Amino acid sequence: MSTTLSDLPPEMRAFTILKTSASFGPRLGSLALPGRITLETPHYLGNTSRGAVSHISQDNFRKNTSIGGVYVALEDFVEKLPRQTPPLYQLESPENSSSLRDFIALPKDTLLVVGARRIPCIPCPTANTNSALSIYTSVGFRQISAEDYAAASQKIRPDIVVGLADIPYGQPQPGLKRIDKMSDRTEEWTKELVSQTHGLDKTVKAPRASYQIFAPILPLTKELQTWYLDHLIDDMLDDISGLAIYDAHFLADLPAQVKDLPRLSFDAPSSPGAVLYQISLGMDIFTIPFITEATDAGISLDFTFPPPKSEVSGGEDAGGKDTLGVDMWQSEHALSVTPLSINCSCYACTKHHRAYVQHLLSAKEMLGWVLIQIHNHAIMDSFFAGIRESIARGTFDQDKLAFEAFYEPELPEKSGQGPRVRGYQFKSGQNETKKNPAAYKVLNVPEESSSEAPTPDAVAADLEKIGFAETAKP
Amino acid sequence: MAPMPSALSYELLAKCSVTKARAAILHLPHGPVPLPIFMPVATQASLKGLTPEQLEETGCRLCLNNTYHLGLKPGQATLDAIGGAHKFQSWPHNILTVSFQMVSLLKLAKVTEEGVKFLSPHDGTPMLLTPEHSISLQNSIGSDIIMQLDDVIATTSPDLARMEEAMDRSVRWLDRCIKAHKYPERQNLFCIIQGGLDLDLRKRCTKEMVERDTPGIAIGGLSGGEEKAAYCKVVDTCTSLLPEKKPRYVMGVGYPEDLVVSIALGADMFDCVWPTRTARFGNAVTSTGVLNLRNASFQNDFTPVEEGCTCVCCRPKEDGGLGITRAYIYHVAAKETAGAHLLTIHNVQYQLNLMQRARQAILEDKYPAFVKEFFGKLYPDKTKFPAWAVEALNGVGVDLLAD
Ligand SMILES: [Zn+2]
Numbered sequence: 001m002s003t004t005l006s007d008l009p010p011e012m013r014a015f016t017i018l019k020t021s022a023s024f025g026p027r028l029g030s031l032a033l034p035g036r037i038t039l040e041t042p043h044y045l046g047n048t049s050r051g052a053v054s055h056i057s058q059d060n061f062r063k064n065t066s067i068g069g070v071y072v073a074l075e076d077f078v079e080k081l082p083r084q085t086p087p088l089y090q091l092e093s094p095e096n097s098s099s100l101r102d103f104i105a106l107p108k109d110t111l112l113v114v115g116a117r118r119i120p121c122i123p124c125p126t127a128n129t130n131s132a133l134s135i136y137t138s139v140g141f142r143q144i145s146a147e148d149y150a151a152a153s154q155k156i157r158p159d160i161v162v163g164l165a166d167i168p169y170g171q172p173q174p175g176l177k178r179i180d181k182m183s184d185r186t187e188e189w190t191k192e193l194v195s196q197t198h199g200l201d202k203t204v205k206a207p208r209a210s211y212q213i214f215a216p217i218l219p220l221t222k223e224l225q226t227w228y229l230d231h232l233i234d235d236m237l238d239d240i241s242g243l244a245i246y247d248a249h250f251l252a253d254l255p256a257q258v259k260d261l262p263r264l265s266f267d268a269p270s271s272p273g274a275v276l277y278q279i280s281l282g283m284d285i286f287t288i289p290f291i292t293e294a295t296d297a298g299i300s301l302d303f304t305f306p307p308p309k310s311e312v313s314g315g316e317d318a319g320g321k322d323t324l325g326v327d328m329w330q331s332e333h334a335l336s337v338t339p340l341s342i343n344c345s346c347y348a349c350t351k352h353h354r355a356y357v358q359h360l361l362s363a364k365e366m367l368g369w370v371l372i373q374i375h376n377h378a379i380m381d382s383f384f385a386g387i388r389e390s391i392a393r394g395t396f397d398q399d400k401l402a403f404e405a406f407y408e409p410e411l412p413e414k415s416g417q418g419p420r421v422r423g424y425q426f427k428s429g430q431n432e433t434k435k436n437p438a439a440y441k442v443l444n445v446p447e448e449s450s451s452e453a454p455t456p457d458a459v460a461a462d463l464e465k466i467g468f469a470e471t472a473k474p
Numbered sequence: 475m476a477p478m479p480s481a482l483s484y485e486l487l488a489k490c491s492v493t494k495a496r497a498a499i500l501h502l503p504h505g506p507v508p509l510p511i512f513m514p515v516a517t518q519a520s521l522k523g524l525t526p527e528q529l530e531e532t533g534c535r536l537c538l539n540n541t542y543h544l545g546l547k548p549g550q551a552t553l554d555a556i557g558g559a560h561k562f563q564s565w566p567h568n569i570l571t572v573s574f575q576m577v578s579l580l581k582l583a584k585v586t587e588e589g590v591k592f593l594s595p596h597d598g599t600p601m602l603l604t605p606e607h608s609i610s611l612q613n614s615i616g617s618d619i620i621m622q623l624d625d626v627i628a629t630t631s632p633d634l635a636r637m638e639e640a641m642d643r644s645v646r647w648l649d650r651c652i653k654a655h656k657y658p659e660r661q662n663l664f665c666i667i668q669g670g671l672d673l674d675l676r677k678r679c680t681k682e683m684v685e686r687d688t689p690g691i692a693i694g695g696l697s698g699g700e701e702k703a704a705y706c707k708v709v710d711t712c713t714s715l716l717p718e719k720k721p722r723y724v725m726g727v728g729y730p731e732d733l734v735v736s737i738a739l740g741a742d743m744f745d746c747v748w749p750t751r752t753a754r755f756g757n758a759v760t761s762t763g764v765l766n767l768r769n770a771s772f773q774n775d776f777t778p779v780e781e782g783c784t785c786v787c788c789r790p791k792e793d794g795g796l797g798i799t800r801a802y803i804y805h806v807a808a809k810e811t812a813g814a815h816l817l818t819i820h821n822v823q824y825q826l827n828l829m830q831r832a833r834q835a836i837l838e839d840k841y842p843a844f845v846k847e848f849f850g851k852l853y854p855d856k857t858k859f860p861a862w863a864v865e866a867l868n869g870v871g872v873d874l875l876a877d
């Protein structure tokens with residue numbers, strides 16, 4: 001499915017549109033960067049935390065996933081700023097390779113996309129300034145200037161850098177003055193990124209940056225960011241290789257000059273249905289927080305696109321829709337030797353069964369989340385492959401309708417506890433989310449207990465409950 | 475007593491000409507394993523987030539499960555329905571199940587001849603766990619090596635009478651375990667020698683246990699906070715009385731220096747949760763000691779966790795490894811579980827590799843030199859060598875302090 005193009009001249013546009021319907025609607029494309037796996041679009045990027053897809057160690061990433069590209073947030077690496085140079089910046093890698101890629105042990109052909117903030121990000125109490133963006137690191141709130149961001153990009157050399165966007169997260173609906181500022185600052189910051197790499201002054205013979213720039217498109221109407229968009233098109237178009245879209249609805253208003261650029265969604269979809277909706281608007285590439293959210297909740301994703309045909313007629317009654325995932329916490333799986341999903345060929349489904357996964361979750365063994373995460377990414381791989389085939393066939397609209405008729409609109413609510421959540425990790429319900437916020441329970445795992453054994457009371461109670469020990473004769 | 479069927483064979487390959495160290499192959503129902511061996515502890519049928527394949531890749535072919543934990547979760551009914559622990563956790567290699575270790579689990583329990591009695595916390599009803607329960611559960615688990623239920627009390631207990639009672643009772647419980655064992659032709663029951671730190675009790679117990687002729691023999695009740703010197707004396711005393719052609723398992727031991735010394739004292743098999751549990755806190759086991767990679771001094775250290783280590787985490791990219799650095803482990807330690815998985819892989823492989831190097835040295839009859847090199851790396855200053863190790867090794871003909 002994916003091939004590596006290593007001989008593509010850099011001046012060639014990396015993104016090719018293979019099929020598009022009129023000016024607005026689902027489209028097929030291909031993002032091919034030299035030396036990297038070609039990402040057939042629509043596609044998604046693996047969402048990382050501190051350089052790793054949650055629960056997936058780098059060897060498992062290679063062996064048991066087909067993730068072709070990842071999104072990495074710089075805020076995961078710069079907690080020492082500004083007092084101290086972040087360790088990542090001190091790693092020297094050969095000229096033609098990325099120190100970030102080396103540091104996080106990402107395979108050499110995996111597409112590496114960097115942005116400033118995690119997705120979803122934790123709102124910062126301090127506002128952005130004219131020159132700096134507020135970020136949240138594992139040790140607290142910090143700021144990173146547009147200059148530093150550009151310098152960092154030069155230093156760590158990812159494949160794609162997403163420009164900084166001035167979005168007042170966690171603050172009340174911005175007024176017109178603030179909106180003007182958003183647009184002004186985002187323009188300045190994007191300019192900074194462009195000029196640091198290549199130079200707006202075309203007479204400067206600085207070497208072209210090794211990375212591509214995706215310009216942010218703010219979650220505002222076209223009118224409210226006209227000034228920024230005009231400058232983007234007039235002054236920076238040659239240096240922009242893609243767009244990062246914060247509100248998918250903007251796709252309807254996209255200026256013609258940037259229509260051929262790849263579109264990366266920063267408008268985190270809450271469900272597979274929301275992914276389909278954004279694709280119907282013409283979105284190309286996604287970061288999808290609900291994959292890991294489902295994993296953390298112990299929910300193994302279970303859907304295909306298009307939906308299974310045979311059952312379509314039966315699934316249309318109210319309440320008769322299929323769920324998008326299976327809650328693996330449920331004890332009904334305790335004796336089930338079936339895979340997480342019947343037709344899935346992922347490692348978890350071919351080597352293990354529901355009974356084991358259910359056991360691992362209830363025993364709070366980390367492997368439970370590892371297996372579900374591997375599976376959930378495999379489900380997304382097939383989902384996107386199905387989407388691309390559907391667009392190629394020209395049946396996307398009707399397949400989307402069938403999907404909506406077949407499946408429930410949202411993922412199932414979580415019932416079990418998730419793994420331990422760290423401060424820098426986004427917790428559901430903390431930010432404005434479209435999904436019903438489900439309270440995350442932070443597991444208070446003691447640091448290092450002297451024994452793995454439960455307390456005697458718990459032992460006795462449990463033993464008794466399962467009838468393992470017998471009642472002693474008095 | 476009729477000889478007990480055995481589902482293993484112990485193939486002795488070499489004996490150290492100086493110490494009591496042995497190199498062997500232990501043929502078990504799920505394949506051969508090299509001795510001496512370190513066995514990682516997958517308490518609840520899973521090792522700290524590693525897939526069975528990841529564990530396999532470290533070279534592990536024999537890991538531990540905990541009988542008691544599996545008895546609670548998933549429970550005997552599930553294990554019976556699924557066909558045992560191998561199928562349950564998709565582990566095609568050998569499993570050893572340790573028993574209940576009542577001493578740590580049931581502080582409130584009262585041990586009687588029948589079994590272990592305790593009061594239900596719900597309604598105060600007396601409950602009873604017996605040797606027969608333990609064996610029945612291990613039969614359901616289907617582990618390749620099963621352990622008898624024993625009466626364990628802390629080695630540090632001053633109550634010699636109670637110690638003797640526990641030792642005698644463990645012998646009687648072994649007889650009940652042997653009688654209850656349904657599948658001796660496919661599961662190997664190991665006895666457990668008790669007797670605290672009293673060498674006379676240990677000798678008596680060893681004699682009794684050896685007479686029962688189980689396929690393998692464990693030395694139990696140690697690693698409970700006793701003096702290392704006393705520990706060594708017990709191991710040394712027991713191994714001297716054990717038949718040559720049976721594997722000897724010292725339970726709950728796993729610090730690298732303990733392994734190296736215990737091998738010299740004639741022990742073959744070891745288990746410990748420490749190397750894997752400690753990975754989660756950023757501790758890397760290396761030949762120069764334990765490194766806490768959460769320490770800020772490692773944040774800019776772009777060398778592997780251990781130079782030359784062949785684990786997938788440390789091995790350079792050019793050699794098909796990940797090329798993970800100490801700085802990256804610092805970056806993720808105690809923050810991302812993936813970081814713990816990487817370090818767990820390293821620590822397990824370190825332990826297995828240590829055993830393999832020890833074994834190679836025994837095969838080449840160079841174990842004393844190996845021991846010296848090992849301690850020399852761990853403690854560059856000879857005066858820092860632990861006294862107990864110097865003494866114990868002296869007892870088997872190795873002068874650690876000599877040049
Ligand atoms: Zn699967």
Ligand SMILES: [Zn+2]
Binds near residue numbers: 783784785788
């Ligand atoms: Zn290593």
